[in-house]
Amino acid sequence: MHIKTLRNLGATLDMTSGRVKNNKIAEELRIRGNKAFTLNEDPSTVAEFYTGSIAFALPASQQLSFGYANRSAVLFNAQNYKDCLLDIERSFVAGYPDNLKAKLYARKVRCLIALKKSKTEIQRALEETKRALIDMDSKAPGRVLVEKTLKDKDHLAPELIQGFPKKPKAFKPVIKDETCDISGATGVTIKYSKKYGRHIVATRDIEPGEIIATTEIYAKGRSQHKRYRECAQCAKRTMAGLPCDHCPNVVYCSFTCRDKAWAEYHETECPILGILYDLEIPTSTLLGIRVTLRALHEAGGVFGLRMMLKKLDSNS
Template identity: 25%
Template sequence: MWRSPAFFQEFLNEQGMVGNLYDAIEKDDLSDAVIVALDILKKTNNIPPLVKDVKCKSKSSTYRQQGNKEYKSGKYQKALESYNKALMFAPKGSEELVFAYSNRSALLATCKMFQACLNDIDTCFALGCPTQITDKLSKRREESLKCLWMERMTSEIRYSEYAEQYLDFIERRNPQIGCASTDVGVIIESHVPKVVAIRDVKVGKVIAREKAFVSQLDRKYKYSACYYCHQMNFNLIPCETCCSALFCDEDCMQTCLEEYHGVECHIVEIFDELSSVPVPKLSVNAAIKFRNECESWEEFNEATSSLGLKRMKESEINDIFDGDNKLSLLNFRDDAPFKFGMVYNNSFGCAMVLHYLGKVDSFLPSRSAEKVAAVCGFCRLLMYFALNLTHTQILSTFSVIAPGRTEFSDVANFGVFPFTGKLKGACNPNVLVLGLNDEVALIALQPLKPGMELTIAHLGHWMDNNIEIGLRWRNMFTLYGTACSCVVCNGDWKLLRQTAKPTETHLRCLRKLNVKHALENFCLTEIESLYPKCCKTLAFLSDLPFSNEYIDVYKLFRKCLLDIQDQCSSNVMLDCSKDEDN
């Protein structure tokens, strides 16, 4: 079924099984569709086996030796990731675990990451260091302590107080939406809430900062960033149970285990199978976390009995938009088009998840009556999430030690945001979503007037990525169910760029900024004076959003934000030799 869905559909028709699923889809309670789909998968023997990766000394040793080769070849980032793979596969308490930490400490010392090197050496001794490497590690620790001042001096050179404070978002919070400022509010139109500006907001103003309810790290960064908070870290530690997660510290690991990974850890390999069907990992983890935040299955079942627009019409504003309130996850709109086909496809993916979750100890109730109700409630929520959750892109940044520059990530992570994910989508938005690992900051990109609805670009701002026109249209449809034909998606902005002509007033404003000179001589220490000027000029050109002049100013605006993002995200790579297969 998973590799040939069309063939499977034909097979079900021949067996007379499709009718039962269609009847279940017609019902209001979508849990019925999942339960029927699971019954079909069992009867047709189409539940794929769960092939688990297990901790293995030989695999760990192989990855460590691979890291040694890459280290000697000067491919430091690849070596770091190979050592992290070695950690991930090393059994708890094994010498292979200590050797992986030891070899990683040598790499970090070579790259002048002395504090990180010392952290790994301390871990080696805490785990019980084998005698054959004790003297080597002691000498490395002594040398690293002597050189620690160099690393601290480099960090001070890169420090900008303005950049650090800019995204701190210390203003008065909105009493109904904890992640947002008092610059925004909510109005109700046709029983549906809409987020608007309630006062004049200038370009560059931070109007919200929100942490994801759950987030998903792109597989490209699986061996270089924290599974939970997404921060790139030189001292990642492995999950003790699975071979799929690394964490930046014990706190991140424990939090992730409590929220969802303690359950997900046992079934994480099924998501490779689910890549061919539309049941995102985010939806599963969001459902698990929501259950874990409920006191009991009774509370869970009661909460999930009302979902989507039906619930939204009866909910308070904080129940809809406040991410600290778990009920906000139940208030995403559920009126998407093409629903029948989406329910049909998702029912099989949700059924497979349900099958393997049922095998996780203590997740579902043991008593028969309670278990039936819990299964129905969880299926209902899982299907609702799979169909309706908006997955917001988180495009982060990182610094590269060699050759010493800051870059956008070339792939995006994703998160579920109860506030940001409910904002109206627009390909030329008035609010920019700035990625900060597992958080986002919302920044006014155009002057906002009272009553103006906030809009964001779900696929990222069109000037921040070079997505081909056809691919952008496809991604909009695949990820968000929107067949967009705007000037950005159909490419007409290129024609508008040629015809948009600035007035003399526009040009005078541009001359004051001198964009070309600012880009050529860009310096972190000048952001405090340059960025406000850039925001003012961008606001002045907001009536010419596709002109060459606006695009040039936006590039400078984004260059300033790139370094602000970088300092607030604290992501560092050793070099650009990342393995494309990771």
């Protein structure tokens, strides 16, 4: 039934969503992550629970600090020591309790040793661990490991050697053709005809398998089940996603991607994204919304976008 008809009948639309920051949901997801961690499930699966917890946790809350702390353990076991260190620091910033900090400082020491950091940096972390141990309960779980780290610091390196093979660098072809009127392309140009509309045609013979164009992703449409595994901005897979400060619906691989997304489109989509998910709006439609929002941002508004489109049409 049409929305206008529903309104005439006195019906109302509930424009609220359950997909908002919520420490209770954050705790539930973190507990599920703890169970999966105890059962030695796949690290990516465990990290996804913790990332969900981090996404739902209120900013600067103790629940957020717990999420980062727990995820740092998964990252450590996966030998992702750099991201582990970042999560440890994020946990401290969010207000991780003093009586539990020794465990994280000990983990930090092990990360620094594995990454072959300077003796000065490692010694500083050891001193932090010693000071934090004073606040730790004598019977607290994990105290034995902390004391072992302090005692055996000179013998930890062999067991912390990064055993996972390094991923090969992604091949990124570079195309520089100043004679081509399409940026990032070669051997092609844009034409217009009544039959095909605006289309691309070759300007020279193109060899089989030849790369004729490269382009950056303009906007990424991401299915819901991947929202805590991939960066919402660049689509990079990540086990250490950073949350939006205002909604639990997206994570990012870096502050750079988070800030860029907020400036280009997420500030506008953020209040309604949870509702769109609740309504099960198709991924393709969500992508269309994001493309439109980014285009509006780049054009400086609706009027600017209209002018850009008119200019494109006049050049056809």
